[in-house]
Amino acid sequence: MTMKEEEALPPRRRLPLRLLLIGLILLAGVLGAYVLKKTAPRAQRVAPQPQARWVAVRPVTLQDAQVQVRGFGQVVAARQIELKAQVAGEVVALHPQFSEGACLPAGTLLAQLDARDYQLALAQREAAVRQAEARLALEEGQQQVARQEWQRYQNSGQPLPESAHLVLRQPQLEQARADLASARAALQQARLELERTAIRLPFDALILRQQVEQGAQLAAQGTVATLVDSRTFEVEVTVPLDALALLDLPRPGHLTGGAGARIERTDRPGGDSARQGQVIALLGELADGRMARLRVAVADPLALRAATPPDWPLLLGDYVAVSLLGRLLPQVAVVPRALLRDGDQLWLLTPQQTLEIRPVEVLWRDQHQVYLRGVAAGEQLVETDLAAPVAGMALRPLVPEDDA
Numbered sequence: 064m065t066m067k068e069e070e071a072l073p074p075r076r077r078l079p080l081r082l083l084l085i086g087l088i089l090l091a092g093v094l095g096a097y098v099l100k101k102t103a104p105r106a107q108r109v110a111p112q113p114q115a116r117w118v119a120v121r122p123v124t125l126q127d128a129q130v131q132v133r134g135f136g137q138v139v140a141a142r143q144i145e146l147k148a149q150v151a152g153e154v155v156a157l158h159p160q161f162s163e164g165a166c167l168p169a170g171t172l173l174a175q176l177d178a179r180d181y182q183l184a185l186a187q188r189e190a191a192v193r194q195a196e197a198r199l200a201l202e203e204g205q206q207q208v209a210r211q212e213w214q215r216y217q218n219s220g221q222p223l224p225e226s227a228h229l230v231l232r233q234p235q236l237e238q239a240r241a242d243l244a245s246a247r248a249a250l251q252q253a254r255l256e257l258e259r260t261a262i263r264l265p266f267d268a269l270i271l272r273q274q275v276e277q278g279a280q281l282a283a284q285g286t287v288a289t290l291v292d293s294r295t296f297e298v299e300v301t302v303p304l305d306a307l308a309l310l311d312l313p314r315p316g317h318l319t320g321g322a323g324a325r326i327e328r329t330d331r332p333g334g335d336s337a338r339q340g341q342v343i344a345l346l347g348e349l350a351d352g353r354m355a356r357l358r359v360a361v362a363d364p365l366a367l368r369a370a371t372p373p374d375w376p377l378l379l380g381d382y383v384a385v386s387l388l389g390r391l392l393p394q395v396a397v398v399p400r401a402l403l404r405d406g407d408q409l410w411l412l413t414p415q416q417t418l419e420i421r422p423v424e425v426l427w428r429d430q431h432q433v434y435l436r437g438v439a440a441g442e443q444l445v446e447t448d449l450a451a452p453v454a455g456m457a458l459r460p461l462v463p464e465d466d467a
Contacts, residue, residue: 114457115416115457115458115459116447116449116456116457116458116459117447117458117459117460117461118412118445118446118447118449118458118459118460118461119445119446119447119460119461120412120443120444120445120446120460120461121443121444121446122440122441122442122443122444123396123398123438123439123440123441123442123443123444124396124440125394125395125396125439125440126394126395126397127391127392127393127394127395128391128392128395128397128434129388129389129390129391129392130309130389130390130392130426130427130429130434131386131387131388131389131429132302132303132306132309132310132386132387132389132427132429133384133385133386133387133429133430134300134301134302134384134385134387135300135301135329135382135383135384135385136298136299136300136301136359136382136383136385137298137299137380137381137382137383138296138297138298138361138364138377138378138379138380138381138382138383139296139297139298139299139379139380140291140292140296140297140379141291141292141295141296141297141360142266142291142292142295143271143289143290143291143292144265144289144290145286145288145289145290146173146262146264146265146286146287146288146289146290147284147285147286147287148174148176148259148262148281148282148283148284148285148287149256149259149283149284150176150181150256150259150260150283151176151280151281151282151283151285152176152177152178152180152181152260152280152281153176153177153278153279153280153281154174154175154176154275154276154277154278154279154280154281155175155176155177155277155278156174156175156277157173157174157175157275157276157277158171158172158173158174161173161174161270161273161288162270162273163270163271163272163273164269164270165269165270166267166268166269166270166293166365166367167264167267167268167270168264168267169264169265169266169267169268170263170264171263171264172261172262172263173262173263173264173287173288174262174275174281174287175260175261175262176260176261176262176281177260178257178260178261181253181256181257181260182257184253184256184257185250185253185254185257187253188246188249188250188252188253189250191246191249191250192243192246192247192249192250194246195239195242195243195245195246195247196243198239198242198243199236199239199240199242199243201239202235202236202238202239203236203239205235206235206236262287264290266290266292266294267292267293267294268290268291268292268293269290269291269292269293269365270288270289270290271288271289271290271291271379272288272289273288274286274287274288274289275287275288291379293364293365293367294362294363295360295361295362295363295364296360296361296364296377296379297343297358297359297360297361298324298326298340298358298359298361298383298385299346299356299357299358299359300324300356300357300358300359300385300387301350301354301355301356301357302354302355302357302387303354303355304349304353304354304355306355306387306389306427307345307355309389309390309427310322310342310357310387310389310390311342311390312342312345312357313342313343313344313345319341319343321341321342321343321344322341322342322387322388322389323339323340323341323342323387323388324339324340324341324342324359324385324386324387324388325337325338325339325340325385325386325388326338326339326340326359326361326377326383326384326385327383327384327385327386328375328383328384329382329383329384336373336374336375338361338364338373338377339361339362340359340360340361340362340385341359341360342357342358342359342387343358343359343360344357344358345357346358357387359385359387361377364377365377389427392426392427392434395426395434395435395436396434396435396436396438397432397433397434398432398433398435398444399431399432399433400428400429400430400431400432400433402433402444402446403423403425403428403433403435404420404452406422407422407423407424407425407435408420408421408422408423409421409423409435409437409438409444409445410444410445410449410452411438411442411443411444411445412443412444412445412458412460416457416458416459416460417454417455417456417457417458418445418449418452418453418454418455418456418458419454420452420454421437421438422437423435423436423437423438424436424437443460445458
C-alpha cells in the first residue's frame with residue numbers, strides 16, 4: 064500500500080495499519096539479532112600453560128672420599144714431673160744452661176750437691192765391710208778348729224750331745240755372715256747416696272721452672288726444677304661423638320694404630336707449617352656438650368731435630384685447630400653443604416624436566432661439604448634456591464655459555 068493509498072483510507076483504518084507495520088519491523092529486528100547471536104564465532108577456552116623455572120644444575124659424581132674430622136684442642140705435656148733431690152746437701156754447681164725454657168738431653172748433670180759427707184760415709188761403709196769380712200774369715204777358722212775337735216770327740220765313742228751345733232759354732236758363723244751382708248748393703252746404700260748428689264735429667268727435657276740456685280741448702284725431696292718431655296707434646300682435642308665411628312682409634316693399652324692428624328694455628332689454618340700427629344688415646348669421659356675427647360701425640364714439637372724449623376712454635380697451653388684423617392668412604396657423593404635441603408633432602412632435575420625432592424643418607428657433614436649416599440652418578444643436582452619448591456614442578460636447566 065502506497066502513501067497515497069493510505070491517505071485515501073478513512074482515518075479509523077490508518078492507525079491499525081501503522082501499528083501492524085511497526086510490529087513487523089520490531090519482529091524483524093529481534094529475529095535478526097537472534098540469528099546474529101547464534102551464528103557469531105566463539106573463542107575457545109585454553110588452560111594456562113605453567114611457566115618452567117630456570118635453574119642451575121650440576122651433575123652428581125661418585126668418588127672414594129676420605130673424611131676429615133675437624134676440631135679444636137689445647138696443647139698439653141705428654142709427661143711432666145717435678146725433679147726432686149733424693150739426698151740433702153748444699154748445691155755447689157749448676158749446669159750453665161740450667162734456666163727456664165732450656166732444652167737439655169737425658170743424662171745431663173743439672174745440679175751437683177756437696178758430696179764430701181757422702182764420700183766419708185762411703186769410706187766408713189767400705190771399712191765396715193772389710194771388718195765384717197775379717198770377722199767372717201776368723202770365724203770360719205774357728206769353725207774349722209771346732210770341726211776337728213768334734214771329729215776327735217766322735218772317735219772316742221761318746222754319745223752325740225744335743226748341743227752339737229753350738230760346739231761346731233754354727234750360730235757364730237751365721238752371725239758373721241749376716242754382719243757381712245749387712246755391711247755390704249750399707250756400702251751399697253752409701254754408694255747410691257753419693258751418686259744421688261749428682262742430679263741428672265731422666266729424659267730429654269724442657270725446663271719449665273728453675274727452683275734452686277747455687278749455694279742453696281737443698282733438703283731431701285726438695286724440688287730442683289719442673290720438667291716436661293721435649294720429645295713429645297700432646298693435643299687434647301674434642302670432636303662430635305658420632306665422629307668416632309669414622310676414625311681409627313688405638314686399642315686400649317696401645318699408643319699406635321690411631322688416625323693421623325694435622326695440627327694448625329687457629330688464626331692461620333691451611334698453612335704450610337702445619338704439624339703432623341697421631342691419635343694415641345680416647346679419653347674415658349665426655350667434655351661439655353657431649354663431645355668426645357681424644358689425645359693426639361705430636362713428635363718433636365719444638366723442632367729440635369728438624370732440618371728446617373717451622374715458622375711458629377708449638378707451645379704448651381696453646382689453642383690449635385686439628386684435622387683428623389678419617390676412614391675412606393667408597394663411592395659417595397660429596398656436595399656443598401648449602402645444597403642439602405631441610406630434612407636431609409636433595410633437589411634433582413628429572414629427565415622429564417621436573418623437580419624431584421629426594422631424601423638421602425648423610426654419612427658425614429663438615430663445615431663446607433656433605434658426604435652422602437642415595438643418588439646415582441650423572442643425576443642432575445639443582446643448585447638454584449626455589450622460593451616454594453613442589454615436587455613435579457616444571458624446571459628448565461640453564462645452559463652454560465660454553466655449551467650455548
